[in-house]
Amino acid sequence: MLTAVLPNKLVIAAVSKLEAAALYREIFETQTYMKHGIQVADGDCIFDVGANIGLFTVYLAKAYRNLTVFAFEPIPALSALLRKNVSMHAAGATVAICRHGLSNRSGTVPFAYDRFASFSSTMRGVDVEQSVLKDVSLDTWIRASVRDLQQLALLPDWLARMICWGLTIPILKVGIGLLWRCVFTFIDVRKRLFLRRIVCPIQTVSEIMRQRHVEAVDLMKIDVEGSELDVVRGIDEQDWPKIKQFVVEVHDVDGRVETLQALFELHGYRTILDREDWEILRLLGIYTLYAIRP
Numbered sequence: 001m002l003t004a005v006l007p008n009k010l011v012i013a014a015v016s017k018l019e020a021a022a023l024y025r026e027i028f029e030t031q032t033y034m035k036h037g038i039q040v041a042d043g044d045c046i047f048d049v050g051a052n053i054g055l056f057t058v059y060l061a062k063a064y065r066n067l068t069v070f071a072f073e074p075i076p077a078l079s080a081l082l083r084k085n086v087s088m089h090a091a092g093a094t095v096a097i098c099r100h101g102l103s104n105r106s107g108t109v110p111f112a113y114d115r116f117a118s119f120s121s122t123m124r125g126v127d128v129e130q131s132v133l134k135d136v137s138l139d140t141w142i143r144a145s146v147r148d149l150q151q152l153a154l155l156p157d158w159l160a161r162m163i164c165w166g167l168t169i170p171i172l173k174v175g176i177g178l179l180w181r182c183v184f185t186f187i188d189v190r191k192r193l194f195l196r197r198i199v200c201p202i203q204t205v206s207e208i209m210r211q212r213h214v215e216a217v218d219l220m221k222i223d224v225e226g227s228e229l230d231v232v233r234g235i236d237e238q239d240w241p242k243i244k245q246f247v248v249e250v251h252d253v254d255g256r257v258e259t260l261q262a263l264f265e266l267h268g269y270r271t272i273l274d275r276e277d278w279e280i281l282r283l284l285g286i287y288t289l290y291a292i293r294p
């Protein structure tokens with residue numbers, strides 16, 4: 001098991017130090033899931049849907065007292081890391097680790113799991129691919145990659161500046177482009193070689209609420225790589241008033257952003273659409289949707 005030391009000195013179980021750094025920045029530093037009026041209080045009930053290795057659950061347990069958290073992670077390797085991190089760092093909360101996904105029905109489905117990019121695990125790979133912006137230049141992908149690596153302190157500022165400067169010089173631009181194509185090709189080949197199909201159980205939000213006798217959910221965070229609309233459609237009509245707030249990562253495919261906004265607003269929520277401060281996510285067509293019941 002790999003361990004990573006976060007900037008706040010927490011030692012966590014992780015898939016990779018790169019992913020741990022990205023998750024830390026997203027959850028602890030920029031606090032993506034706590035923006036635009038999202039509020040959590042001591043004693044609240046949280047659904048962490050797509051918990052991965054559990055850093056959002058850990059963040060909540062460190063910040064608030066006596067929470068009840070249902071952390072959903074269907075990939076066995078990730079749910080094992082989730083359990084480890086919860087046991088080490090979430091002692092102040094009651095955490096139920098749910099080793100299944102959420103969708104619009106119950107049953108089993110195959111998930112694609114890449115152990116080198118665990119937070120891209122998905123049961124809707126086609127949707128994820130279709131949300132990627134088309135006709136984007138290689139230069140744009142390179143600049144986005146450089147900026148994001150720079151934000152994670154994985155690329156020195158001087159080297160980032162040199163790469164961006166090199167893109168303005170024709171002969172250097174060709175060399176940098178070839179190098180980046182080699183990197184992208186390596187990543188693609190590695191993914192094809194090591195990608196696993198894992199059959200995992202799924203249930204609906206409303207089934208879980210009935211089974212666990214959940215009468216109110218104060219915040220539902222959904223980050224499920226393309227399955228977000230399925231998760232929301234798994235809420236029965238009588239359960240909508242029981243859920244106070246949502247934060248949802250949305251892949252903008254087939255008008256999904258507008259569909260989800262309309263669905264939330266139909267059920268009485270105020271919605272705010274935003275984007276995380278990652279250049280790559282912009283190219284991948286990913287938004288964050290906040291829905292708050294007044």
